[in-house]
Amino acid sequence: MNEAEVVSRICEHLQNKSWQFWIDDHPIHKELHFQKHCLLIGGARPDIFGLNDVKQIFAVEVKGLKDYKKAIGQALTYKSGVHLSYIGGIKSHINKISNIAISSGLGLISIDESNSGIEVINPLYNISPVFLDDIKNELMVLQHQKKKNRSFSSFGRTHIINYFAPIFLFQDNMSKSRTKKGLITELENAQWGNRAYRELISGANTIGILDINKDGYTLSKIGQFCLEHFVTIGVDSLSKLQEKLNQTQRNKCVYSEFPSLAKFLQLIYFQNSDFKQFISILQNFGKT
Template sequence: MPSPEARVVRSLKRHLLANGLRRSRVLHLLVDAHPSYVHSPFARELEPMTRLTLEGARPDILCSVAQPEGILVAGIEVKASDRDWVKGLGQAHRYRAGVHHAYLALPTSPSDVHRSALSMARDTGVGILALDAQQWVEVAPPADPTPLPRAVSQASAILEGVPVARSLQLNHPLNYLAATFLAAHLAPSQSLLTALAQQWSDLGSEGARRHAATGASTLGLLDLDGRPTLEGQAVADLLDALQFKPTARYEKRKRLLEAHEAFAAVARFVLIRQPAVRLIHRTLADRGGELTLPKLAVEAGREDPALATALFLADPSGELKPGLRGPDFNPSTVFKLKQNLWHAGLLATKAHGSSGKKATVYRPEEDLWALPRGV
């Protein structure tokens, strides 16, 4: 005879995969490898199973859910009888700190859920799921997690995006790729700056070589010690496979996409991971694929004010609003970042001829930012 809990878990799993949780899609779902489940006649239906332990407790179901706040993780304690609600709420509350939402699932009609259970659920922040005919319904919502995932994601995007938006000092992505490649092939006693001086003649000054190393670090390719990160090592391996030779004379006056298409693809892989670049791409894609810079800045500010302000304004304490003039814009963005995106093939338009000079001569109303066709 299968355990009663196994039947309930099977029913709840079927419902979650078909209908989601809190009206949102379930991305992944695991069932606890409790012996009563592993040796149940339903074992194949309950797979994948593993030993789930959170804060010393074992939820019966763990799932990730796509919600507007982001990807949330829910832990669900399952009981075969509503008489076990006190124990179930206690168990769910124990691992609430390890998930965004903790639930107790009871195979009883919503109207039969004990009032004391609803009151205790509110006090502990645990949600309650009940079985209404063949459908599971939420009769008590779980408490929102602290901090809210959307707020954390926004803070992370600002932390990751602002340095790229305001710190890139070289206008060609091959410089950052070369620094990453050389860092992965350093001799034991050799420094990255020395390797750049010896093998990457495009950067003729120590300051430019430092900008290449700093930019590679800002892009997440080098760590604080100048060694390749996991992503940086993957980039170096890609360049190896493409037979990149730092001592070769690569054509850098032409667009990288046209001169060395494969290297441009690697540069796109690096750049599109940056929140600032994704904000530019998303804003353009949602608004027809092209905008002049003043309109792009204002529209990006509607979506992410903090990141857009740091990205576009020379004075990050300013306000994104119509009528911005040349001196209002961040010169690193309108020239260096835009030129990197054009070389990589993420923008169809290069830096405007009036950018990269005195801010007073820059004409942002003529500076068109456009995605490549078909993007």
């Protein structure tokens, strides 16, 4: 039984328990038709991540035929961001690491290859994970995201804050549909500094903060989340966003000037798998 098969068995079990979850979008899981994530916890990506039936955040590191000792270290890393951290795998292999895993506060999900049985040993509850707030934000985005229908190729070369301007046009009525022409007119009336209005609207759709339908554009669930976030940090209007943008400098990155805002924007951007793949290519460029 390979890793993907073990992941599938565990996911079917979690579905029966009414847990909400996503699986790592690693290529070995490409044949599995469960919702995907690209979450990092301490530099590692859990094979399964989500909420249990009492809304506790959990992560599962899954193994197939090897690397069970490595799984202990990975599952311990996840404890920095979740309440419950498990190792999932084949029962005969799980048994070999069970003592050290349990004594380390980890849970175990054992798959019996000879039948459909699954045995679960719950982990110790982690009261205050260091990165819990960040993980909660990522989880909220996952819960609100829709099936991908956007292309990274629609991005233009402009300051990333510009793409968030259109969401402020929905403040008075978040559920109302607006045509592209109408959005452009409102941006003109607001005298938004970057006049590439069509590009900004398309970019907002690419990121996923605007949805498009037969009636025009609507604010997506992620867009509502973004708007609420901006309001909480004091950016409660289009003019305030313009002020924030005017404070930036061409020779500096957003992270150096507004680190908390940059972290939030990165979270939104990385929900687009094309953008994530593009960054991965850049990071690996020139490596041997």
